[in-house]
Amino acid sequence: MPHLLSLTDLSVHTIEELLTRAQAFQDRGAEQRVREPIFVANLFFEPSTRTRFSFEVAEKRLGLNALNFDDTTSSTQKGETLYDTLRVLEELGAKAAVIRHSEQGFYEPLQDRLHLSLINAGDGSGHHPSQTLLDLLTIQQEFSGFKGLTVAMIGDLRHSRVARSNAEILTKLGASVILSGPPEWHAPEFPGTYVSIEEAIETADVVNLLRIQTERHDGEGLFTKETYHQAYGLTLEREKRMKAHAIIMHPAPFNRGVEIASELVECRRSRIFKQMHNGVHIRMAILEWALGLNIIPQHFQLSI
Ligand code: CP
Structure with a gap:
């Protein structure tokens, strides 16, 4: 088997x-x-x-x-x-x-x-292969394929099994993967290009936010919830600068007011609960x- x-x-x-x-x-x-x-x-x-x-x-x-x-x-x-x-x-x-x-x-x-x-x-x-497959299904339902898409993986890249799996397979399927997050949490082995948070938000077709994996961090956190949100989170202001057709994804559980503004969790762009359904x-x-x-x-x- x-x-x-x-x-x-x-x-x-x-x-x-x-x-x-x-x-x-x-x-x-x-x-x-x-x-x-x-x-x-x-x-x-x-x-x-x-x-x-x-x-x-x-x-x-x-x-x-x-x-x-x-x-x-x-x-x-x-x-x-x-x-x-x-x-x-x-x-x-x-x-x-x-x-x-x-x-x-x-x-x-x-x-x-x-x-x-x-x-x-x-x-x-x-x-986290089953999470990656459900993410692929969600993207496929939205865009009918992967070639030519730009997918931004944003946040705690180094500790995220979802980011690792998604970056590898999306690249294999023909999408461009861009990566953004605190330099301390970069993962140089992931395929993809590092860009600023502003470029990631403005150029992506899929904004894939990642949970801060505090359970895998040693010692003191780098950020308070508010400082992370302002530096790397999807704020209400950043969401306005996304492409018109761009969608928001997050493997969840999400931290409201940290990776994503609470008001955006169920906004028209969000596919977070659709991911769970899939x-x-x-x-x-x-x-x-x-x-x-x-x-x-x-x-x-x-x-x-
Ligand atoms: N996305 C995900 O793996 O969520 P759970 O940790 O709740 O299973």
Whole structure:
């Protein structure tokens, strides 16, 4: 069974197929075709609202059985390792494991030793492939493609797994990626060109804001909420200088009045809640692919 660890591992063809399937699930729903019980384990060792619940909703909509692992009441508290935990779940019948973990690359020692599909739901500052796929779906719905678009990634680049995944794949798909944020949080290894915040706001078709990852910072913060907002946030004044058709994205959770003015969270340009909505359909497509299923869209269901 394939793993989904980062989008770097996937061909453009597979990415496009996943987007197509996600769009089909959104347009037509899914007939629950799974006849045998198929178990999928959800293991979140870091907090999550969107990823965790949208995977669970996706599993339920496909007719899969979700096993929701709770770190605080599991035998990891007695020292059981992640590998041994996954071996247990595999032995109990789980065919896939959706995992969020604070350790970057947590999956590396696991991927060749397990017979279930590993789905990376975010690894430290590493990758967040399902978030990137839902971001791609959101951009595709808006602009019908990626070539020629300018996407600005703005904020805490260095600690953001979303920025890393998005910058890599958007470049591969033909978009121009521009980057802006405090120099202390630059990530020189990301593809893209660094520009001022003003140039990023004024030239982007997609303004993709990033959360400040305080949980991954050492020591004192560089900014107060207000000083960050004025220096790098999407203020009411900056929003007026965006291109007429430009949209606002943010993986969320967002900090109101920090990365984005509170009034802009649900403004006409914002696709932030649309991204969350798309997350369910993308995760349905990921699960279908990872489990080797072929869920027939509801539209094609024959009545009996
Ligand atoms: N965007 C995202 O990963 O949100 P959660 O941390 O709530 O899952």
